[in-house]
Amino acid sequence: MRRKLLALGFLVLFGAGLIPFQAHLAQEAKLAHFRKTALDLGLREQIGQMGFLAALSGFRSPLAAILWIQAHSAWENTAWGRMAGLFDTVTTLQPRSLLYWDMASWHMAWNASVAAMQDTKQPSEALRIRAQRQYFELGRSFLERGIRNNPDRHELYLQMAILLRDKFEDHCGSAAMFEKAAAFPDAPSYTRRFAAYEMAKCPGRENEAYQTLKKLHVEGEKQRLPTLINLLREMEKKLDIPLEERIQQP
Amino acid sequence: MRSSGCAEGVGKKPCDSKPDKQKMRPLRFCVRTTRATAKDSHPLRSRRKDAKIVREENSNISSPFASSRLCVRTLQFPGKEAHARLGARWEPKACHVEHDQLTKESVTNVVGQFVTHVSVHTMTPLRSTIAISWNTFTELVRMKVFYFLLIFALLIIGNSAFVANLSFQEQFQMLKDISLGAMSVFTSLLAILATANFLPKDMEDRTIYTILAKPVPRFSYLLGKLMGIFLLLALATLTMTCLFLLVLWLREQGEIGMLRAQLAGAPPEQIAAGMKEISGVFNINLLPGIMIVFIKAAVLASLTLLLSTFSTSALFTTLMAVAVYFIGHLQATAREYWQAGSDVSWLASLLSKSVALVFPDLQAFNFVDDVIAGTAVPLALFLKTAALGGLYVAVYFSLAAFIFSDREL
Numbered sequence: 001m002r003r004k005l006l007a008l009g010f011l012v013l014f015g016a017g018l019i020p021f022q023a024h025l026a027q028e029a030k031l032a033h034f035r036k037t038a039l040d041l042g043l044r045e046q047i048g049q050m051g052f053l054a055a056l057s058g059f060r061s062p063l064a065a066i067l068w069i070q071a072h073s074a075w076e077n078t079a080w081g082r083m084a085g086l087f088d089t090v091t092t093l094q095p096r097s098l099l100y101w102d103m104a105s106w107h108m109a110w111n112a113s114v115a116a117m118q119d120t121k122q123p124s125e126a127l128r129i130r131a132q133r134q135y136f137e138l139g140r141s142f143l144e145r146g147i148r149n150n151p152d153r154h155e156l157y158l159q160m161a162i163l164l165r166d167k168f169e170d171h172c173g174s175a176a177m178f179e180k181a182a183a184f185p186d187a188p189s190y191t192r193r194f195a196a197y198e199m200a201k202c203p204g205r206e207n208e209a210y211q212t213l214k215k216l217h218v219e220g221e222k223q224r225l226p227t228l229i230n231l232l233r234e235m236e237k238k239l240d241i242p243l244e245e246r247i248q249q250p
Numbered sequence: 251m252r253s254s255g256c257a258e259g260v261g262k263k264p265c266d267s268k269p270d271k272q273k274m275r276p277l278r279f280c281v282r283t284t285r286a287t288a289k290d291s292h293p294l295r296s297r298r299k300d301a302k303i304v305r306e307e308n309s310n311i312s313s314p315f316a317s318s319r320l321c322v323r324t325l326q327f328p329g330k331e332a333h334a335r336l337g338a339r340w341e342p343k344a345c346h347v348e349h350d351q352l353t354k355e356s357v358t359n360v361v362g363q364f365v366t367h368v369s370v371h372t373m374t375p376l377r378s379t380i381a382i383s384w385n386t387f388t389e390l391v392r393m394k395v396f397y398f399l400l401i402f403a404l405l406i407i408g409n410s411a412f413v414a415n416l417s418f419q420e421q422f423q424m425l426k427d428i429s430l431g432a433m434s435v436f437t438s439l440l441a442i443l444a445t446a447n448f449l450p451k452d453m454e455d456r457t458i459y460t461i462l463a464k465p466v467p468r469f470s471y472l473l474g475k476l477m478g479i480f481l482l483l484a485l486a487t488l489t490m491t492c493l494f495l496l497v498l499w500l501r502e503q504g505e506i507g508m509l510r511a512q513l514a515g516a517p518p519e520q521i522a523a524g525m526k527e528i529s530g531v532f533n534i535n536l537l538p539g540i541m542i543v544f545i546k547a548a549v550l551a552s553l554t555l556l557l558s559t560f561s562t563s564a565l566f567t568t569l570m571a572v573a574v575y576f577i578g579h580l581q582a583t584a585r586e587y588w589q590a591g592s593d594v595s596w597l598a599s600l601l602s603k604s605v606a607l608v609f610p611d612l613q614a615f616n617f618v619d620d621v622i623a624g625t626a627v628p629l630a631l632f633l634k635t636a637a638l639g640g641l642y643v644a645v646y647f648s649l650a651a652f653i654f655s656d657r658e659l
């Protein structure tokens with residue numbers, strides 16, 4: 001018995017000595033974007049007691065996968081409300097998984113919004129448009145939360161830029177998002193072009209757009225796509241650029 | 251002098267023959283009576299020439315748990331008193347002892363005309379630990395614990411049926427989520443169940459009494475058992491990793507083949523972009539995540555060992571270890587709660603402090619969930635986490651050995 005008590009005493013002392021190191025390690029992990037899942041009461045309400053227990057015991061990713069498959073079944077049955085709830089849980093469980101944020105946003109902003117607009121059970125067009133906008137907002141909300149959880153990745157900035165461009169027609173916001181995505185070294189080369197295209201449509205940024213488009217044009221053949229050349233010519237006319245400074249005609 | 255415990259299995263063999271190094275052979279010894287030869291290099295050679303070797307015994311004890319060699323030589327000096335110093339330098343050549351590997355204890359006994367030299371060469375604790383760990387590993391393998399790998403294989407291959415309608419990115423995500431999550435849980439369960447079982451089982455089978463009756467320290471016994479379990483966990487993790495990577499690679503190749511067929515005739519840039527998306531499925535960061543899964547299982551095994559040193563049944567140990575597993579995942583929350591210094595009741599405060607001090611932080615070893623999502627593991631973080639795991643293993647094992655050294659069996 002004496003030895004057991006001694007062992008327990010040592011264990012407590014060891015635990016006390018380890019706390020600063022554990023806190024330091026937790027801090028370092030957070031800086032490296034690990035363990036961002038908020039295992040709180042809100043999540044417990046979403047996934048139930050058993051799911052919460054599984055999430056606590058390192059079974060978070062399989063649980064997210066199972067819920068994602070359920071969400072896919074809900075999509076096949078066009079149960080949009082259930083889908084949104086499941087996506088919310090999945091993204092909470094796996095906040096670092098870009099695919100979940102991206103797909104959740106896409107389903108809401110593209111599929112659910114179109115379905116809401118074509119809802120034959122809703123005779124009022126105003127209400128259909130309202131529902132559609134709510135789904136757009138839901139899609140944006142997923143991407144915003146995704147970006148907050150993954151500020152070190154370009155993919156969600158890119159998706160947000162596309163969403164703002166196609167669904168909200170917010171070209172200034174879209175340009176800003178494309179620019180943020182383009183700042184990442186691993187971003188695709190088209191991101192910079194797209195940023196310039198959106199900038200050209202953003203009131204007050206035309207000059208900046210022209211300069212960016214020209215810079216891209218100078219870079220070489222790879223950037224000289226028909227859309228870029230046409231837009232550049234349009235901007236030259238719009239901004240009344242002197243002829244000698246304009247790009248050469250083919 | 252250490253007890254040799256060499257009282258069983260008798261077989262004749264010439265004294266000067268080389269001893270067999272195989273572990274599972276029964277005890278051999280030989281008895282020879284001869285005269286001392288002029289080759290004897292002892293300074294008192296003149297006196298030893300007269301001596302008659304009346305008994306020379308070379309016993310080789312080999313078992314999975316210990317290896318000792320007992321050399322006994324009795325010299326008779328006619329008409330004279332034997333000299334005690336004579337035996338002090340005697341080296342039993344017939345034993346062929348590998349001195350770098352074995353410890354040696356010699357005793358010389360002088361009775362009248364007779365001098366008896368007894369030299370016991372015992373296996374070092376390291377060698378006995380290795381023997382026990384290998385024995386534990388083979389025993390666990392024979393218990394067919396690897397059957398769980400079949401379930402793992404079914405899980406990762408069978409999940410295709412559920413995800414057939416999903417996009418290929420989603421399919422890969424599901425495969426990684428389910429496989430790595432299952433790997434983490436299976437290794438943890440294996441660590442707990444295999445460790446919780448061995449001490450009660452050895453006591454029930456009475457194997458522990460046979461082992462500890464040999465010159466094997468309790469420390470070596472426990473260490474050997476733990477090492478055997480680590481070996482099993484390492485092999486299980488390695489097998490699951492290979493299986494997972496194989497399935498991932500096959501699926502990846504299938505997708506690449508399909509993409510090539512679909513994009514036949516498309517510009518090379520387009521094909522390259524598609525290939526990049528598919529070939530990015532395997533992420534090298536998965537490997538440090540998997541290594542941390544093994545370290546977590548090793549921590550759980552040593553913790554279960556500590557619990558089993560004072561528990562009386564495998565069931566109790568298993569239940570306790572499972573409870574600690576869950577609480578251990580909450581340790582970080584309890585620690586943060588305590589450190590935040592929130593205005594809470596004394597009971598809640600005491601509870602959070604107890605959890606933070608007594609239980610290990612198992613959440614610190616939970617890399618897999620984030621690694622699947624593509625988060626890179628910084629080297630410093632990986633090394634520090636591995637060091638934390640090593641520290642837990644060392645402390646839990648030391649405490650287990652401390653308690654077990656005094657335990658009545």
